Amino acid sequence: MASNEHNKIPVLNVGTFHFGYTPDAHSTEFDEESETSKKQAREVAKLLAQFKPTIIVVEKLPKYDDELNQAYQEYLKNPAELITKDGEISMIAFEVGRLSNVEKLYGIDNHMGYNYSVGDYIERTPELTNSIDPHTYLQITNDPYRDHPEIAEREKQFNQMSLLEKLKLFNEPAQMDYSINTNADKLLYVGIDDGFEGADNAAIFYQRNMRIYSNLNRIPMTKDDRVFILMGRAHTAFLREFIKRSPKFEMVDTLKYLEEY
Structure with missing residues (x-):
């Protein structure tokens, strides 16, 4: 794990594909309703929870934070059944939050249309x-x-x-x-x-990701916080570049937290 000698806020910045339907340009086949997929999602969440985040951010628009956290609270009442409606957010981020005793999640996405083709x-x-x-x-x-x-x-x-x-x-x-x-x-x-x-x-795509990073910086946090980010890989990649140069954040090695123990 990276040191925090300069009192920077540690960030676990994880890129994923989107489970189920996605409006993005690239998608991956994944049956989120199968018991095998649910079991594997829990295993991944358990590994990522070793980071012990205090703040969790996901690929949702901030205006939907109330809806996001209502679903999260429902999951906390019945964690035996993974919620699949929100794909990787509800299947992985919710479980990481539960294992880490995180009270709420934050959306940091921003939508802008651009012609990638x-x-x-x-x-x-x-x-x-x-x-x-x-x-x-x-x-x-x-x-x-x-x-x-x-x-x-x-x-x-x-x-x-x-x-x-x-x-x-x-x-x-x-x-x-x-x-x-x-x-x-x-x-x-x-x-x-x-x-x-x-x-x-x-x-336009650069601008979208800069706005996403600005939304991350809207979240109140202190040097005692630990931030877990779960977003689509392209956003993760841009956030990696911004965080590498940041005087505020320090990235940990994502791959270390994806090692089985």
Whole structure:
């Protein structure tokens, strides 16, 4: 575990895929209603609860905090049955909260629409030409793990992995970089003529994540707090970059808390 010698607030920043339906661009098949999935979710929550968080934040809009915590309190009354309606939030974050005696959860999400597929649209449209760097754009699109063949091999087995194994893979540093690349940075190689169609859309996604980080900083906390963040991998990746430079926070090693004991 990282030291806290400068009185920074420790943060366990965990990236996940979204269980069940998601409006995001990327989704993963996961049967949250199966007993195996519920058992695996509890096992993951038990590992993450070793961090002993005092504050838990999730991918919900802050305006829904009352609704979020009403569901959390209902779960605390009957923890024998996992609530699956809110996917990873209710299946993992609620259980981490229960095991850690956390009173309430916070949503820090912010919604902004952007066209993550503008590059693909240009590539598929004969009358349009990517005038910036189509070679690099297509390399990131078609061979994102070129420099990390070991990650590519593990990706091939993704559907056969347990939930814990999936989350270990999702939280690898190379996966964090991939997530920023595929959701935003590859658009910096896309534009029509002298335009900035790619960069302008990437900027919206950057802005969304900066707003998410600002929402995190709205939560009252002291140097005695310990913050657990559970969000989609792309948001986790951006938060990692902000937290690394922060005078306020100190990240712990997520992968250490995903080790079975």
